[in-house]
Amino acid sequence: MTIASGRLPAYHETFADLADVVLEESWVLHVDASLRRLSVTLDLVLTPEHREYSPPRADETHCHRRGTLIVDSDTAILARRSTCPPAIDVTGEADYGHIDTFTRATDIADDVWQLSGEWGEALIRQPRVHVRLEVR
Secondary structure, three states: OOOOOOOOOOHHHHOHHHOOEEEEEEEEEEEEEOOOEEEEEEEEEEOOOOOOOOOOOOOOOOEEEEEEEEEEOOOOOEEEEOOOOOEEOOOOOEEOOOOOEEEEOOOOOOOEEEEEEOOEEEEEEOOEEEEEEOOO
């Protein structure tokens, strides 16, 4: 699901910090998983409704901002990192693809969410989600 499709994934309605962010178009640069926290550094795509949105540069199609997606839980986070090496982008930075899905894992339980992409996957019960944008 992308900006172009006009449909917003469920995470937009569930987590306020993700209301005006498109994870499926954002680039994963680093993933750090601990027992109860998943931190993902991204070049985030912001929608025009985001308070920090600015028109994209001439060579880009979206407004990108560097930031960190932080997902906390009171229970252990099950995370599996991909064994695939990252791509290296034109600036020489490692690129682990996108967050392809951030959906409820209803086949496990109604309060469990799954994040997945080329970078790996994580299962998180009752996630608390925050986005921190880097200061320009």
